[in-house]
Amino acid sequence: MQILKSVVGRKVFMAITGQCMVLFAVVHMLGxxxxxxxxxxxxxxxKHLHDLGPLVWIFRAGLFAxxxxxIFYGIQLTLENSAANPTVYAVKKQxxxxxxxxxxxxTGLLIALFVTFHILHFTARVTPGIVKGVDALGRYDxxxxxxxxFKNGGIAFIYVAAMCALFFHLSxxxxxxxxxxxxxxxxxxxxxxxIGKAVAFILLAGYAVIPLSILASALIK
Numbered sequence: 001m002q003i004l005k006s007v008v009g010r011k012v013f014m015a016i017t018g019q020c021m022v023l024f025a026v027v028h029m030l031g032x033x034x035x036x037x038x039x040x041x042x043x044x045x046x047k048h049l050h051d052l053g054p055l056v057w058i059f060r061a062g063l064f065a066x067x068x069x070x071i072f073y074g075i076q077l078t079l080e081n082s083a084a085n086p087t088v089y090a091v092k093k094q095x096x097x098x099x100x101x102x103x104x105x106x107t108g109l110l111i112a113l114f115v116t117f118h119i120l121h122f123t124a125r126v127t128p129g130i131v132k133g134v135d136a137l138g139r140y141d142x143x144x145x146x147x148x149x150f151k152n153g154g155i156a157f158i159y160v161a162a163m164c165a166l167f168f169h170l171s172x173x174x175x176x177x178x179x180x181x182x183x184x185x186x187x188x189x190x191x192x193x194x195i196g197k198a199v200a201f202i203l204l205a206g207y208a209v210i211p212l213s214i215l216a217s218a219l220i221k
Contacts, residue, residue: 007080010073015180017066018173022199024063025166029206039143043135046142071112078105100172107169114162121149150214163207170200 031049034041049056100107121127122145131148133141150156174196178184184192 007077010077011180014070014073014077015177017070019177020066021063021070022170022174025170025203029203032210033206035143035146035210039135039141042142042146043137043139047139050140067112067115071108074105074108098172100168101176104169104172107165110165111162111169114158114165117158118162121155122146146210147214150211151218153215156211156215159211160208163204166207167200167204170203171197174199 031045032042034045117127121130122142125132125145129149129152131141131145133144135141135143150159175184175189175193178188178192
């Protein structure tokens with residue numbers, strides 16, 4: 001496709017796939033929050049997803065395609081930008097540049113590594129020390145699996161650190177989406193930037209509170 005040969009076209013594809021993943025992150029966070037209802041909450045949620053059968057795998061395949069496209073074009077555009085500006089200046093001035101904007105490629109790669117670990121950990125359940133079992137209703141006991149995992153300080157740290165990387169990535173990525181799509185103006189830039197940071201913080205807090213609360217409860221006991 002001709003559009004994919006242009007920088008603008010590839011940025012648009014990155015922006016759209018990125019926001020699709022943001023929507024998934026919001027829905028996934030809400031689903032994960034069912035753990036605060038207790039064992040029946042998250043175990044019922046997991047059973048409901050499992051009962052969807054092939055639809056879940058179709059969704060996962062589509063999400064994987066979005067992730068692959070986003071990573072591919074992200075790396076490609078980063079390499080092209082580096083090749084176009086090979087000279088390292090003694091004094092480097094970046095107007096309105098922030099840590100979040102200059103570290104997008106690195107926070108993105110960290111998130112990709114974490115997602116791989118997360119799938120192996122809680123989806124494939126092949127990592128060492130994972131607790132497997134079923135509850136009284138014969139459903140897979142996700143509650144016990146998650147709680148036992150986050151009682152490990154190292155595992156909890158990995159998850160919280162990954163959510164910090166997600167925060168930095170989204171705090172710039174959401175704003176960048178509107179800019180790429182041409183929906184950002186001088187009048188709306190500040191508002192959109194604030195909204196992006198707020199959404200990123202909500203996701204950070206929503207995800208991090210689970211391992212932190214479980215670890216804190218274990219340490220208090």
